[in-house]
Amino acid sequence: xxxxxxxxxxxxxxxxxxxxxxxxxxxxxxxxxxxxxxxxxxxxxxxxxxxxxxxxxxxxxxxxxxxxxxxxxxxxxxxxxxxxxxxxxxxxxxxxxxxxxxxxxxxxxxxxxxxxxxxxxxxxxxxxxxxxxxxxxxxxxxxxxxxxxxxxxxxxxxxxxxxxxxxxxxxxxxxxxxxxxxxxxxxxxxxxxxxxxxxxxxxxxxxxxxxxxxxxxxxxxxxxxxxxxxxxxxxxxxxxxxxxxxxxxxxxxxxxxxxxxxxxxxxxxxxxxxxxxxxxxxxxxxxxxxxxxxxxxxxxxxxxxxxxxxxxxxxxxxxxxxxxxxxxxxxxxxxxxxxxxxxxxxxxxxxxxxxxxxxxxxxxxxxxxxxxxxxxxxxxxxxxxxxxxxxxxxxxxxxxxxxxxxxxxxxxxxxxxxxxxxxxxxxxxxxxxxxxxxxxxxxxxxxxxxxxxxxxxxxxxxxxxxxxxxxxxxxxxxxxxxxxxxxxxxxxxxxxxxxxxxxxxxxxxxxxxxxxxxxxxxxxxxxxxxxxxxxxxxxxxxxxxxxxxxxxxxxxxxxxxxxxxxxxxxxxxxxxxxxxxxxxxxxxxxxxxxxxxxxxxxxxxxxxxxxxxxxxxxxxxxx
Numbered sequence: 001x002x003x004x005x006x007x008x009x010x011x012x013x014x015x016x017x018x019x020x021x022x023x024x025x026x027x028x029x030x031x032x033x034x035x036x037x038x039x040x041x042x043x044x045x046x047x048x049x050x051x052x053x054x055x056x057x058x059x060x061x062x063x064x065x066x067x068x069x070x071x072x073x074x075x076x077x078x079x080x081x082x083x084x085x086x087x088x089x090x091x092x093x094x095x096x097x098x099x100x101x102x103x104x105x106x107x108x109x110x111x112x113x114x115x116x117x118x119x120x121x122x123x124x125x126x127x128x129x130x131x132x133x134x135x136x137x138x139x140x141x142x143x144x145x146x147x148x149x150x151x152x153x154x155x156x157x158x159x160x161x162x163x164x165x166x167x168x169x170x171x172x173x174x175x176x177x178x179x180x181x182x183x184x185x186x187x188x189x190x191x192x193x194x195x196x197x198x199x200x201x202x203x204x205x206x207x208x209x210x211x212x213x214x215x216x217x218x219x220x221x222x223x224x225x226x227x228x229x230x231x232x233x234x235x236x237x238x239x240x241x242x243x244x245x246x247x248x249x250x251x252x253x254x255x256x257x258x259x260x261x262x263x264x265x266x267x268x269x270x271x272x273x274x275x276x277x278x279x280x281x282x283x284x285x286x287x288x289x290x291x292x293x294x295x296x297x298x299x300x301x302x303x304x305x306x307x308x309x310x311x312x313x314x315x316x317x318x319x320x321x322x323x324x325x326x327x328x329x330x331x332x333x334x335x336x337x338x339x340x341x342x343x344x345x346x347x348x349x350x351x352x353x354x355x356x357x358x359x360x361x362x363x364x365x366x367x368x369x370x371x372x373x374x375x376x377x378x379x380x381x382x383x384x385x386x387x388x389x390x391x392x393x394x395x396x397x398x399x400x401x402x403x404x405x406x407x408x409x410x411x412x413x414x415x416x417x418x419x420x421x422x423x424x425x426x427x428x429x430x431x432x433x434x435x436x437x438x439x440x441x442x443x444x445x446x447x448x449x450x451x452x453x454x455x456x457x458x459x460x461x462x463x464x465x466x467x468x469x470x471x472x473x474x475x476x477x478x479x480x481x482x483x484x485x486x487x488x489x490x491x492x493x494x495x496x497x498x499x500x501x502x503x504x505x506x507x508x509x510x511x512x513x514x515x516x517x518x519x520x521x522x523x524x525x526x527x528x529x530x531x532x533x534x535x536x537x538x539x540x541x542x543x544x545x546x547x548x549x550x551x552x553x554x555x556x557x558x559x560x561x562x563x564x565x566x567x568x569x570x571x572x573x574x575x576x577x578x579x580x581x582x583x584x585x586x587x588x589x590x591x592x593x594x595x596x597x598x599x600x601x602x603x604x605x606x607x608x609x610x611x612x613x614x615x616x617x618x619x620x621x622x623x
Contacts, residue, residue: 003029012036018063022070025051027077033058035086044093046070049102052081062091068115069093074129076100084109094118098153101128109136116142119167123175125149132156139163145188150174154199161185168193168213177201177225184209184232191215191232198224206232206239207256214241215255221268223247230254238262238285246293258305259285267293267320270300277305283331287312289319289340300327307333308351311340316359334373337361337380349373355380364427365469374433381434385427388467390419392449392457392475398422399477401451408444428467442467449475452563455512482564483510483518485540485556490572498549499577505541506556506568513560515540523555546574576603580612 003025009032010017016038023041025031027050033039035057041047042063049072062069071092074080080102088110089095095111098104111120120141123131131153137160138145144167148155156178162169163185170177171193181203184191190213191206197218204227206215215232218225219242226249232239234257240250241262248268255261258281261270267290275283283302286295286309302308308331313319321341327348329335334351335342337359345364352370355361358379365387368374374382392401402420407428409415419426430442445461454477461467488505496502504522508515522542524533527550535542546552552574557567575583586594587601592608594601600608600616608616 003031006030007032010034010037010039016040018042019045019047019069022046022048025049025053027051027075027079030054040064041069043067044070046073048073048075049082050075050077050080052079053083055082055084055087057086058084059088059090060092061088064091067091071095071097073097073099074102074104077102082106088112089120092120094122095120097122097124098127098129098131099124103130103132105132106136107134109133111136111138111145113140114142116166118142119144119147119171120165121146123148123151123153123155125151127151127153129153130156133158133160135159137161137163138165138169141165141167144168144171146170146172148172148175148177152176154178157182162188162191164188170194172197179204181205184215186210189213190217192217194218194221194225196220196222196224200226200228201230202226202228204230204232206230209233209235211235211237213237214239216240216242218242218248219244221245221248223249223268225249226251228252233257234260242266246290248295258282261285263295264288265290267295269296269298271298273297273300273302275300275302275305277303277331279304280306282307282310283329284308285310286322286340289313289322291318291320294320294323296323296325297327298325300324300329302327302329302331305331307331307336308349309335309337311335311337311342313338313340315339316341316357321362353382355382367469376433376435379435381432383429384431386430386467386469386471387425387427389470389472390424390426390447390449390475391422391472392451392454392477394451394454394477394479399451399453401449401454401475401477404448404450406446407442408446409440410443411440413440425470430464430467447473449477450562451477451480453480454478455480455562478511480560480562480564481511482566483508483513483558483560485558485566485568487556487568487570496546496572496574497577498546498574501543501545503541503543504554504556506558508540508558510558510560512562517561519559521555521557521559525553525555527551529553549574549576576605578603578607579610580607582607582612 007030012034019041029051031053033055038059040063071094078101082104084106086108091113093115114120120138145162145165150173154176158180161183164187168190169184169188174196177197177199179201184206185208189211214237228251231254238259239255243264245266251271254274256276258277260275260283262285265288283305308329321343323343325345330350334349335353337355339357341359342361344366347366350369353374355376356378361382364385390403392399400422405417407415433439448458450456457475485506485508521536526532552572554570554572559565582601586596592602592606604610
């Protein structure tokens with residue numbers, strides 16, 4: 001059955017309408033169904049939409065007496081469209097089937113009562129439709145409420161309730177799901193049964209869930225699907241479960257009952273977990289893990305279980321370590337760890353920690369309430385780290401610094417590390433123990449602050465109270481001042497001559513460094529400001545020979561170990577070389593002759609008798 005006009009309108013005045021055989025809405029044609037219409041379909045007959053169906057407050061049902069009609073099928077055409085608002089699909093073999101392309105929208109619609117072997121809503125393999133379901137209800141299914149096979153369809157569901165599905169509320173394989181504010185009630189075997197989905201779930205209430213399966217079962221997840229804002233109560237299995245997941249992404253999860261979470265061969269991130277038990281069972285289980293990536297758990301509360309976290313692997317080398325941060329675990333056994341490496345940070349553990357196998361458990365800034373909190377056997381060991389905060393100040397100002405840290409242990413071992421920064425958090429190994437009972441603990445701590453802005457300061461500690469978790473260690477530094485230097489030689493009375501070695505010396509003192517640990521830089525500049533000599537050493541003196549006469553500038557600087565510098569500058573007049581020092585006021589510069597002693601005088605270049613022995617230079621060996 002179909003119709004030939006471009007559109008068909010079913011008015012409420014003629015309701016109910018009876019459909020005895022399969023009814024088709026042809027391509028490019030539209031079926032309008034007014035509010036208040038009741039459509040009764042014969043046993044096995046289907047409504048197939050290849051064109052467009054608009055239905056308001058409409059009830060689609062069977063003809064009664066146990067009959068089940070065939071349901072609504074969205075055809076294979078790209079333009080096929082179904083829009084339901086305030087409708088009801090009842091007493092059906094399979095309520096809605098999506099097999100091809102097109103659009104399906106349902107708002108405030110009821111899907112209820114299928115035969116035992118069929119779901120209420122089916123998205124077929126290979127389909128490419130867009131499915132939107134909002135503010136609706138699914139109930140009394142024969143074999144699950146929604147069934148979605150591998151496809152390119154997009155399934156968008158919000159504010160929708162699932163009750164008495166007699167199977168999974170949503171069963172999906174490699175499908176795009178966009179789920180908001182889903183409610184799962186009683187008599188539903190599993191909430192969400194997912195394999196390699198993509199998209200997200202944001203908001204799920206399963207406090208009335210009592211199924212034999214999981215609230216959420218997710219397998220083979222590779223980082224394409226996020227789960228957030230879930231609250232629920234376990235049925236007969238774990239609340240959330242799965243295996244072979246490479247990149248889980250769960251956030252804001254609250255589960256009541258046990259086991260709350262159970263993953264096998266899985267990695268990823270679980271954040272903001274709230275797991276509440278009833279005095280028995282296990283809160284969180286991770287078995288076998290993955291070798292390539294860790295399962296990371298951040299911000300978790302576990303209360304009132306026999307076992308808080310249960311970990312098992314075949315060997316420590318087969319899995320990456322499990323990471324727990326910002327956790328508060330209260331259970332008879334806080335953590336049970338078998339062959340599974342573990343890292344715990346910024347957490348509080350009430351209950352025993354038990355470990356076996358050739359592995360290391362690392363605890364950073366974690367508090368333990370039990371008097372003997374950690375029990376290790378069969379080759380296991382643990383290491384406890386406390387972080388200290390290093391801060392340096394000068395007056396009221398914080399300053400950056402380089403810190404040199406030396407730790408000494410009860411077994412006579414010593415270690416050194418360097419860190420730098422303004423306020424530095426440094427983890428310190430404070431205790432280790434192995435299954436043989438051998439314990440090593442931090443015995444002494446020495447830290448030196450080396451800041452560019454202050455003098456070095458060393459602090460020594462020999463009490464564990466000094467390196468408690470996040471203990472702040474303050475270094476009150478004295479501001480470093482530059483060295484004080486002064487020129488000793490040459491003096492104003494010294495004559496500086498070309499070619500003669502001149503010893504230049506200074507006095508130096510510093511508030512931290514000794515004289516011979518300062519660095520001295522010596523520079524000579526000519527009258528054009530060009531550097532003609534440069535040298536550095538660790539002595540407050542240096543010998544220099546000037547190769548040419550004229551005005552020169554002497555620059556001397558001293559640098560301490562903290563980088564502070566002082567500099568002095570001195571003007572020097574370098575005279576022509578006068579080997580016999582007879583260039584006096586009696587020397588006549590017109591003829592370079594001293595009549596008082598009847599001899600040549602002046603600089604060597606003008607004096608014919610440079611050694612002043614009475615013989616001209618041409619007659620003796622001078623120079």
